[in-house]
Amino acid sequence: MRSLRICPSILSADFSRLGEDVRAVMEAGGDFVHVDIMDGHFVPNISFGPAVMKSIRHVTNKPFDVHLMISPVDPYLDAFAEGGADIITVHAEAGPHLHRTLQAIRKLGKKAGVSLNPGTHPSAVEYVLDDIDLVLVMSVNPGFGGQSFIPSSLEKIACVRDMIGDRHIDLQVDGGVTAENAGQIAAAGANWLVAGSAVFKGGAAKYADNITAIRKTALIARGEMV
Ligand code: DX5
Numbered sequence: 001m002r003s004l005r006i007c008p009s010i011l012s013a014d015f016s017r018l019g020e021d022v023r024a025v026m027e028a029g030g031d032f033v034h035v036d037i038m039d040g041h042f043v044p045n046i047s048f049g050p051a052v053m054k055s056i057r058h059v060t061n062k063p064f065d066v067h068l069m070i071s072p073v074d075p076y077l078d079a080f081a082e083g084g085a086d087i088i089t090v091h092a093e094a095g096p097h098l099h100r101t102l103q104a105i106r107k108l109g110k111k112a113g114v115s116l117n118p119g120t121h122p123s124a125v126e127y128v129l130d131d132i133d134l135v136l137v138m139s140v141n142p143g144f145g146g147q148s149f150i151p152s153s154l155e156k157i158a159c160v161r162d163m164i165g166d167r168h169i170d171l172q173v174d175g176g177v178t179a180e181n182a183g184q185i186a187a188a189g190a191n192w193l194v195a196g197s198a199v200f201k202g203g204a205a206k207y208a209d210n211i212t213a214i215r216k217t218a219l220i221a222r223g224e225m226v
């Protein structure tokens with residue numbers, strides 16, 4: 001079984017003190033920094049760009065997992081690689097040449113991920129499974145934090161998990177993940193859980209408890225904790 005990872009989405013951080021807040025959430029036990037990049041075109045919201053990401057890269061040694069919700073994406077891959085991304089995830093829906101985009105990410109020496117919107121069939125990743133390190137199943141429509149988990153995502157997670165088979169590919173879920181549903185999500189086969197509001201709620205004093213609560217229910221569902 002692939003290792004469980006909790007990936008705080010820094011979209012829910014306090015942007016007025018982003019570096020400090022990212023440091024705090026990683027010190028509180030986050031495994032990967034999940035960076036949501038939105039362009040106001042592929043998704044109906046704008047977050048920030050590679051320069052802002054680069055400016056906070058030094059606050060932690062933990063990997064940066066960069067979720068690009070932008071189209072076209074190819075012209076920006078270099079900037080995010082240079083800005084300190086370790087994993088670059090693109091949307092299957094964002095461009096006509098997914099395979100070419102994935103080759104470009106790998107050529108930059110980064111791990112490559114593909115994300116699927118809630119309405120996208122899992123078959124969209126089928127023919128690139130040998131070219132990727134991560135599949136990201138969106139469990140909300142991308143663009144905003146704080147939305148509710150779409151229940152049909154559980155069936156999709158299980159379907160993608162089957163498609164992955166024995167390949168060395170992690171399965172990430174993003175959107176509406178909480179300590180209440182993390183068990184079902186992990187049981188369906190996801191091993192990287194992104195959480196924004198469920199991690200950042202209550203302020204820095206609560207980050208460690210919030211992360212632990214999500215991790216605990218997922219570990220119990222995986223049979224790794226009683
Ligand atoms: C949504 C982003 C998510 C989001 C998660 O477009 O990709 O990473 O910030 O936030 P929560 O956990 O609040 O749904």
Ligand code: ZN
Nearest residue numbers: 009036067174
């Ligand atoms: Zn995301």
